Amino acid sequence: MTDSERPEHRSSGLPDWTGMPVTVAGLGVSGISAARVLHGLGALVTVVDGGSGEGLKARAAELEALGVTVRLGDGDTLPEGTRLVVTSPGWPPSSPLFEAADRAGLDIWGDVELAWRLRKPHPATGEPAPWLAVTGTNGKTTTVQMLASILTAAGRRTAAVGNVGVSVLDAVLAEEPYDVLAVELSSYQLHWAPSLSPHSAAVLNLAPDHLDWHGSMEAYAADKGRIYQGNTVACVYNLADPATEALVREADVEEGCRAIGFGLGAPALSNLGVVDGLLVDRAFVSDRAKNAAELGSVEDVSPPAPHNIANALAAAALARAYGVEPKAVREGLRAFRPDAHRIAEVAVVDGVTWIDDSKATNTHAAAASLAAYRPVVWIAGGLAKGAAFDDLVRGAAERLRAAVLIGEDRALIREALARHAPDVPVIEAAEGQTGAVAMTEVVRAAASLARTGDTVLLAPACASMDMFTNYGERGDLFAASVRELADGDQ
Template sequence: MDWQDLPVTVAGLGVSGVSAARVLRDLGARVTVVDGGDSPVLRDRAAELTGITVRLGDADTLPEGTRLVVTSPGWPPSSPLFLAAAAAGVEVWGDVELAWRLRKPLPATGEPAPWLAVTGTNGKTTTVQMLASILTAAGKRTAAVGNVGVSVLDAVLAEEPYDVLAVELSSYQLHWAPSLRVHSAAVLNLAPDHLDWHGSMEAYAADKGRIYQGNQVACVYNLADPATEELVREADVEEGCRAIGFGLGTPALSNFGVVDELLVDRAFVPGRDKNAAEIGSISDVNPPAPHNIANALAAAALARAYGVDAKAVRDGLRAFRPDAHRIATVAEVGGVTYVDDSKATNTHAAAASLRAYDPIVWIAGGLAKGAEFDDLASQAAGRLRAAVLIGADRALIREALARHAPDVPVIEPAEGQTGAVAMAAVVRAAAELARPGDTVLLAPACASMDMFTNYGERGDLFAEAVRGLTD
């Protein structure tokens, strides 16, 4: 594409928008950034973008002469700017599409670095980081990029090129990446999320399914989630691309699974109709919760599709350390284990966390984002010692528990409180309800911003309050 003097509009003055604007400017494009906000922070940011026009307070009007729009991931398709672009016949790309178009060939192969891509409602970041750890153990220069870690634009334009990229992609990013065609991809799971942005579950699933389009070697799907396999069936892939399932049972032909505490590959082995390869063990996965073992199998499947040997899979899983607030054991106090899974901000993630422990004093609540809790309450009922509820939408969880777990004690100790004061009261209440052998589990199934800055602060304050139990 000839970028010289091409009029390009960048939607959004956030991190990805600023990065895209600078890259486009350096390519020679005439860049205008639009943002609906007009704060001192945005003005300072705009002042740093030399050689770029910034228009604050008006993000609805398409600048005259625009030939391409590059959007930040969070802008919904219904935005007036995009409707105006469609009416004018102007394409809209996301930052991932821009990065895909700007890839450089590797000196050794003459081809750009392959992308191994991951999406799903939950588990994306952990799986991509596991994958990057495995690739590193195999001696590859790699990075976890996309919706995590290094910016995908920075990765493809790095002075020292990467051999292969482990790419986390959100449904937002996939929506705006029409030409993306990766080496291999995985959809980990599908559950209702971001429906206000996509408009329907069908549209959300369709955007997730874009990750399989044009796959070259493997489409990796979750055997426990038929919707992910259906996306593989619907995908138009390159000839020879294979469907590879992963699950927690004994693997059938062309699948990854678990046999006698071992992680097993029956897909990328000679004579796979009769043979399998040991690629690690459950003890190599940190933490070894069921959903995290599934994440490890998905990462292993992508790595093996790329050609990584079994030893590197094992070594990479052993070396991996999860980010904070992802089913992390904080402490054991008085025979009770305290676990921080503050990252479980929707019902699907919370359900996975709840399946990992028994019995549980469950800390839940916050901003529900339109979610319903009946299925979650029904599934968790037999594991719950008690529930401690917080947040603006806690009544929705209380009512679901009353319908499906009426014998489970429910308390709400932090009404009207926020921050550290609220979390200290919650942890004290949970400690009083718990018995030796129990797990006090922070898996809120909700967003955090009604009481905390973000899920990270929520988890940090939980850990601080747990440590306070021993003071």
């Protein structure tokens, strides 16, 4: 294949896709979206997936009705004649399909890469809508939704897209164009997005996660760092996490692109921070040595937990990099409400506050949640995904009133508590139980340990699938059980 024939030289002109054999890996949401878009552009699309369940068969039938070829039960073999592979985010680089594509000299794009290449000029500017991109181990969705709220308050047509909300492909091809996009990107998506170069981007934090997919912490961090490549205005990093600043230092950015830090202390030059309860910008103001801009207060952030204030500062930094005025930052933060199961107050019963942070499915997220409250009766456990809990327990020990442990890997947390918080009472609940029955027992156990002024915190630091359908069901059942407890005390 000559350079002029390669897909990257065709993607800017839609007719060039006509007749091109493209293989789409995965019949999930992003794979279906990619297949539909590519078919609409005239490509000859084959979707491959190793599964063969009834749900997949139904999705396959819908695509086949459009003229897309679908191969179920074989996700390893590269279809003959393929000239480009477009992958769903979850497929690991070690997949035999990708090894075959590499041997054939083919490009492998993710849905984000495809969307980036298919962007259309905005009628008002003649340029595609800029992307303000966010990644990190935790806090991505909240930060992107905060950013979209701020941009909306500033009067921009925008959406939270990527790994949240609207499909990034749907967004770039929308009939009514967006002015700017707030884009959440996972490490999976970034791995398969070699030409992405956002207007500005933020890495919120880095902690071990998905190492089975990436192979090492170094590879995971490198994929996160791709978000900074080619940034034109600002690379936003977390002052409390030196690894994020290291990624900025390693990035190849456009001339004039600035490094902007955010943190919970008083901001130095070119940073955003907090002074006397106010969110303050010393990065995007004139004469930064003498001036600062007030962007709002910590009370404008819901909920005003430390890690959520950090999320708000990151969102504000990206919005300010784009040119949003301070007033819109305040208005956007005030208008924002977090999704369910993210440090959400369920009820106050007999002076005890019950908090649902079922979304805290890893140790980094749980540590942030635990840091927001004291004293805490901590509900933890589930599927550990290879995690260790010593650092988490060591850091939270002084905040713990007690712990209620659940799930398949509860022993790992029990052992960490024995090592680092031996005086903390522990109840192991709902052994061998699942669903609503299990959660009722868990809530009763927590209630027996809590005192007036305590917080009972569901921040499991583990995945949920051993006992519940997903973290959402886990949180919903927790909230329902707490409300039953409240009703019983009336």
